[in-house]
Amino acid sequence: GAVVSQHPSRVICKSGTSVKIECRSLDFQATTMFWYRQFPKKSLMLMATSNEGSKATYEQGVEKDKFLINHASLTLSTLTVTSAHPEDSSFYICSASRRERSDTQYFGPGTRLTVL
Amino acid sequence: GESVGLHLPTLSVQEGDNSIINCAYSNSASDYFIWYKQESGKGPQFIIDIRSNMDKRQGQRVTVLLNKTVKHLSLQIAATQPGDSAVYFCAENIAGGYQKVTFGTGTKLQVIP
Numbered sequence: 041g042a043v044v045s046q047h048p049s050r051v052i053c054k055s056g057t058s059v060k061i062e063c064r065s066l067d068f069q070a071t072t073m074f075w076y077r078q079f080p081k082k083s084l085m086l087m088a089t090s091n092e093g094s095k096a097t098y099e100q101g102v103e104k105d106k107f108l109i110n111h112a113s114l115t116l117s118t119l120t121v122t123s124a125h126p127e128d129s130s131f132y133i134c135s136a137s138r139r140e141r142s143d144t145q146y147f148g149p150g151t152r153l154t155v156l
Numbered sequence: 157g158e159s160v161g162l163h164l165p166t167l168s169v170q171e172g173d174n175s176i177i178n179c180a181y182s183n184s185a186s187d188y189f190i191w192y193k194q195e196s197g198k199g200p201q202f203i204i205d206i207r208s209n210m211d212k213r214q215g216q217r218v219t220v221l222l223n224k225t226v227k228h229l230s231l232q233i234a235a236t237q238p239g240d241s242a243v244y245f246c247a248e249n250i251a252g253g254y255q256k257v258t259f260g261t262g263t264k265l266q267v268i269p
Contacts, residue, residue: 083260149198
């Protein structure tokens with residue numbers, strides 16, 4: 041149990057376009073979902089935390105208008121990168137925690153975004 | 157083989173030997189620690205966790221040691237296998253209104269067949 045999926049796994053887009061990444065908890069209800077960004081050979085950096093039905097809490101330095109996060113249900117959160125630039129190219133990873141064990145995060149497989 | 161964490165980001169170990177990956181954490185308020193394994197192009201995979209009221213916890217072929225006095229965490233992998241090759245991150249959970257996990261910089265483990 042505790043499987044998290046992401047879609048798409050890879051996406052290439054042109055500068056100026058918007059890209060949506062989905063994160064789904066497949067076999068549990070995720071009360072909280074997290075979005076991370078990872079640069080090559082670097083650690084994961086938390087971008088934002090979202091609770092179902094409420095606005096996301098963004099980390100310092102993360103533009104909320106650029107990285108739109110929606111957590112519409114207990115099994116789905118989306119990250120939309122708006123007006124993408126080449127510097128937004130990165131590996132985006134989501135994680136989810138369940139109500140019964142809120143201190144454990146289950147990670148998705150990640151999404152590789154390349155902005156041309 | 158043994159790593160010193162931040163100063164040795166890559167650890168090379170012979171297959172069958174034991175591996176020790178070290179991690180220093182910074183926040184004395186952290187009360188929950190997790191080791192993750194991340195293979196290339198994939199998301200982190202939970203390995204083992206430990207709470208601050210323990211100093212040792214064992215899993216299958218893995219052991220985590222916690223020294224709160226010096227804020228040090230280690231992951232020991234017994235009889236290292238080629239499939240153990242990955243980047244290993246320690247993470248600390250800082251007590252607060254929600255479960256915010258802070259990741260360390262990571263150590264790359266290379267297993268030599």
